[in-house]
Structure formats: C-alpha cells, structure tokens
Amino acid sequence: MTEVAVAGGGLAGLVAARHLAEAGVDVTVFEERDEVGGRVRSVHEDGYTYDRGFQVLFSAYPAVKRELDVNALAPRRFSPGATIARPNHRSVLSDPLRVPSAAVETLFNREVSTADKLRLFRLQRELAGEDPETLLDRGGSTIRDYLADQGFSKWFVERFAAPFYGGITLDRSLGTDSAVFEYTYKMLSEGEIFVPAGGMQAMPEQLAQRARTAGATIETGRAVTGVDGADASGATTVEVGAETLSVDGAVVATDPRTATDLTGVDAIPTEALGCVTQYFSLPTNRAPNTGKRIILNAADDRPNTVAPMSAVAPEYAPEGMELYSATFLGVPEESDAELASEVRQALQSWYPAAGFDGLELRRTDRVPFAQFAQPPGFRAGLPDPDAPDGNVALAGDYTRWSSIQGALESGRVAAELVGANR
The missing domain is CATH 3.50.50.60 (FAD/NAD(P)-binding domain)
Structure with a gap:
C-alpha cells in the first residue's frame, strides 16, 4: 500500500x-x-542534444552537492566569466585568480572599468563569508538599484550585468530581488557552471x-x-x-x-517569465573560436545570450559540427525564421571574419513559463x-x-x- x-x-x-x-x-x-x-528535459536527435531552454547547473549549490552525484553526470564545464560582444568588438571578463590564462584579457577589457573590476572582487570577498540561506533573507531592492548602491558604473550594468543576469533571471531590466543576485554571485564565485554530457x-x-x-x-x-x-x-x-x-x-x-x-x-x-531558445548547427571548419564562455549581447537583447554548447560539451553535436544555443527573453511574437535571422546577424557582427552562411536552425523551444517573477520582497509572499x-x-x-x-x-x-x- x-x-x-x-x-x-x-x-x-x-x-x-x-x-x-x-x-x-x-x-x-x-x-x-x-x-x-x-521543466528539465532534453531531446536527442540526429546526434544533437537539445535542452528545453538554456539551462545549466551550479556546482556550488548546496542542494546539488547533497542530492546529486555530480561526477556521475560527467560534467562539462563552462569557463568562468563571459565574452562581452557588440558589433565588431569582443572582450573577456573573467576571474583572473581562478583562470590565470584569462588575466591579460580581463585586465585589458575596456568594456568594464578597472574600478568596476575591483568592486567585483571586493563583493566576491564580502559574500564569501555569508551563509547562502541568510543571503536569501536579505534583498528588498532590485538588482539594478543594488548595483548602483555598490558603486558599479552604468557601463558595467548595461554591458555586463544586464545581459548576464538577464539570462539568469530572464529579466534584463534587472528588476529581480537583489537577494537572487547575491546568492547566485556567491555560487558563481565559489563553483562552476556545467551541463551533463548527456544533456540536462x-x-x-x-x-x-x-x-x-x-x-x-x-x-x-x-x-x-x-x-x-x-x-x-x-x-x-x-x-x-x-x-x-x-x-x-x-x-x-x-x-x-x-x-x-x-x-x-x-x-x-503563477506570474510567468518566459524565453525562447533556438539551436543552431555550423560546420566545425567554419566556426569561430568562441572558447567555452557564454557570449553576452552588450548591444541589445536580440538575442540576449549565445552559448557554444558543443565547445563546452562535445557530446551535444556530431563530429565535424558545432551546436549553439541562442536565447531571447520573454516570448517574442516573431516567427522562428525571423528570430533565427536576428541570431545570424548578431553572430556575423560579433565575428565578422567568420562565415555563417552554413548556420542552420535546428530547433526552437518556446517556454512561456520558465520562471516565476521575483520582484523585490517576493519571498514574503511565497506559500509555506x-x-x-x-x-x-x-x-x-x-x-x-x-x-x-x-x-x-x-x-x-x-x-x-x-x-x-x-
């Protein structure tokens, strides 16, 4: 029974x-x-792996450590930080202490000022000693206001925080409770983000x-x-x-x-935040060198981010091909083909020396309920x-x-x- x-x-x-x-x-x-x-599902077709929406695991999440055998998932790790992209320009922002090989790129990144880089490192140290659950009980302001109070510049917010945390919270306006920022930033600083080799x-x-x-x-x-x-x-x-x-x-x-x-x-x-994720293939011999970092659209949100999935997890694509995911925030009304055209144009503007004529749209997932809204103070209204x-x-x-x-x-x-x- x-x-x-x-x-x-x-x-x-x-x-x-x-x-x-x-x-x-x-x-x-x-x-x-x-x-x-x-909401966590994957589809395997013709040698490709498509997750339902762009999703990753944070290795530092306490519950991930407790509930999962991470090694058995064969984790395929993204490089810390991100590539900040806009037409005819790309730069890398990473943690030089964790990725010494990226120290020079990060040092000379002109998208983010030296003062903002120092603020990031200071915040990292401050949050290191905090209990994660205590962080969730803080907050009460928007992420945008929190960053302003911390002294971060407008350029940092618009070129890095908006697309990066827009991808995490599905809210590029950064109107999510700052507790979510503090918690996830601590997790990012103390662990890695990854996908299982077999898909999410x-x-x-x-x-x-x-x-x-x-x-x-x-x-x-x-x-x-x-x-x-x-x-x-x-x-x-x-x-x-x-x-x-x-x-x-x-x-x-x-x-x-x-x-x-x-x-x-x-x-x-039940107030939903949605997204649209498209998957594209490109022959490896024509693909740009993206590394294993998420690419942030610093110019606008069309798309908000692009992730080089097969560069991170080779199992996601057949030999000789690369797989990328591109994520649009919200639920755009444009057709799949129209959105794909915007992705192609964005990639071509970021990597003008590469050829994207062979970029093929393989799958589109429209996810109307990917997260629930988390405005300042949202936790006080959640059910017990x-x-x-x-x-x-x-x-x-x-x-x-x-x-x-x-x-x-x-x-x-x-x-x-x-x-x-x-």
Whole structure:
C-alpha cells in the first residue's frame, strides 16, 4: 500500500520521493508525462542534444552537492566569466585568480572599468563569508538599484550585468530581488557552471534512479487529478485518473498552476517569465573560436545570450559540427525564421571574419513559463510548504526561489514535513 503519494516527477518530486523512501516510507510518484524531469528535459536527435531552454547547473549549490552525484553526470564545464560582444568588438571578463590564462584579457577589457573590476572582487570577498540561506533573507531592492548602491558604473550594468543576469533571471531590466543576485554571485564565485554530457535531463534521470534504489515507485503517464488532505478520518485522498487512493500523506510537486488547482493555495506564484531558445548547427571548419564562455549581447537583447554548447560539451553535436544555443527573453511574437535571422546577424557582427552562411536552425523551444517573477520582497509572499490542509506538503521552487537549487531543496523539506506527520 502506498503510504505517501507524490504528484509530479520533476526535480522536487523526485527528491521528496527519495528522502521519504530512505526513511522507510512506501512512496509512489505519479507523473503525467511519459518521462520524468518537469521543466528539465532534453531531446536527442540526429546526434544533437537539445535542452528545453538554456539551462545549466551550479556546482556550488548546496542542494546539488547533497542530492546529486555530480561526477556521475560527467560534467562539462563552462569557463568562468563571459565574452562581452557588440558589433565588431569582443572582450573577456573573467576571474583572473581562478583562470590565470584569462588575466591579460580581463585586465585589458575596456568594456568594464578597472574600478568596476575591483568592486567585483571586493563583493566576491564580502559574500564569501555569508551563509547562502541568510543571503536569501536579505534583498528588498532590485538588482539594478543594488548595483548602483555598490558603486558599479552604468557601463558595467548595461554591458555586463544586464545581459548576464538577464539570462539568469530572464529579466534584463534587472528588476529581480537583489537577494537572487547575491546568492547566485556567491555560487558563481565559489563553483562552476556545467551541463551533463548527456544533456540536462540526465539530472532528473539520476534523481529518479536514486529514488527507485531507495525503494520509491515511479509511475509515468499517470496524472494526479485531485488531492484532499481534510478527510475527517485523518487520511489523505488522492485521485489518479479513475483511481482513488487513501494515503497517509501527499506531496504536491507539480507546476504552479496545477498545484494551485490541486491544493487551493492561492499564494503559489503563477506570474510567468518566459524565453525562447533556438539551436543552431555550423560546420566545425567554419566556426569561430568562441572558447567555452557564454557570449553576452552588450548591444541589445536580440538575442540576449549565445552559448557554444558543443565547445563546452562535445557530446551535444556530431563530429565535424558545432551546436549553439541562442536565447531571447520573454516570448517574442516573431516567427522562428525571423528570430533565427536576428541570431545570424548578431553572430556575423560579433565575428565578422567568420562565415555563417552554413548556420542552420535546428530547433526552437518556446517556454512561456520558465520562471516565476521575483520582484523585490517576493519571498514574503511565497506559500509555506505546509500551506495545504491536512498532511499535504508543497514541493517546488515556488516555495523558495526560482532555481534548480530551490526545487531540489523544496523536495527535501516537503519529505520531512509529510514523513514527520504520518
């Protein structure tokens, strides 16, 4: 008999299932799709790997260290820092202490002043001694205002912070709570960003295998359609299609809108930030030397960033070909072909000596709900994990902050709540 039902086989649900199973609970995960992963999915076609939207893992995230076997994912690491690009000009901004080979490029980067570079290093030292969870409880201003208060110049904000943190928060205006900046900047300073060699979906697949090894059951193609934690007998009722289960507790780890429908908790944030990610191939013998850094569009957000995926992870493309991802913020109305034309024009302006006639659009992913909005003070309005009636807990980044860290951590918290109340 299932003692705890988990609705949703995304990151949070899989982590919750593993922790419950390790505690000796008979737990079953019900996932509507035919595969686990939620918003973290990959497609493999014709030798290419396409992640659903540009996503990466931060190795310094506490929950990544706790919940994942990173080495087993065969991490393919981006070089720290970024390439700042605008028409006919590129420059590198990196941490010379971590990447000595980039010290000269960073030193002579004229896009960012020496004073701003020193401010970055000072901030890095200041945040090094802070507890990550404490940082999330700070904030209260926008990232843009925070950077201004720290003394960063307008040029730094527009040419580096806006595209770089626009990519992280999907908000190039930098209107996100400054707590997100402090947390992620600390993580970037203390770790690396990477993708698994097998694509981002290798992460939820590993989580699923660890849950199964612990004793959890995972049923795909089965959606939870109702949860009632207010049974007078103390039981929790979970509806899965035409089947009604009586369980000791439930974890709701679905997308925000479905979680709202299942639990009636109105505080779950549903205001969405979206993006469009396009994937392009180019013959290796015609490709520019991008290195392994994300390329920031310092001129505008069309596209906001380009990532050289196969330069970082050769497994993402067949031999003799390169794969790039380009990300537009929001959900542009232009056609796939129109967006691809803008990417081609941007790349050609950044690398005028290269030839992009062979650049081929291979895939476009429009992701209307990639993150929930995180304006200043957003955490005060997030729902508590135990907000639903009865022994039902919420598990999702929307109980913490919009990130892989938030999702993974929320699964552990939900498991502790439900397991303790059985």
